[in-house]
Amino acid sequence: MPAMKQILPAFAAMMFFVLTAASPARAGEATVLRGDLLILDGQRHRLAGIEAPAPGQACILRGRTIDCGRIAASQLMDLTAGADVQCRRRSDGMSVCTSDGYDLSEGMVHTGWARALNDKRRTLELAARAARRGMWRTVPVTDKTK
Numbered sequence: 001m002p003a004m005k006q007i008l009p010a011f012a013a014m015m016f017f018v019l020t021a022a023s024p025a026r027a028g029e030a031t032v033l034r035g036d037l038l039i040l041d042g043q044r045h046r047l048a049g050i051e052a053p054a055p056g057q058a059c060i061l062r063g064r065t066i067d068c069g070r071i072a073a074s075q076l077m078d079l080t081a082g083a084d085v086q087c088r089r090r091s092d093g094m095s096v097c098t099s100d101g102y103d104l105s106e107g108m109v110h111t112g113w114a115r116a117l118n119d120k121r122r123t124l125e126l127a128a129r130a131a132r133r134g135m136w137r138t139v140p141v142t143d144k145t146k
Helices: 002-020 068-080 104-110 119-130
Strands: 026-028 030-034 037-040 043-046 058-061 064-067 085-089 095-099
Touching: 030 068, 037 085, 043 085, 043 095, 064 068, 068 104, 095 104, 104 119
Parallel strands: none
Antiparallel strands: 026 085, 030 037, 037 043, 058 064, 085 095
């Protein structure tokens, strides 16, 4: 029985590691919910390292109010259309997703429809801002009623 008492904690630790490790990549056709969120194989995947405008987030472009959130989602749809999308969920719950091998988080930041949340993509964001791509050519609308 003493050997069993030593094996059980080791087994429990191993199972915890297996259950909390990053999930394997999933591949297929994605359904875009917003500029940083998609569904693949029935699972939601939040793109790692970025933040896109929320649905309904208004901004002004050439004097007109537009829905930056909808346009960001449309950009992600463009990046995934007809492509083999793969997502690998990280241990923090975020996902690294590619479209025919192209990193979707990087693509969204490069096109200017998402902010970089870490240093890995900061250079891409600075380039998009300088080139005034995507949301960087708009003026955000602030809700003064809040």
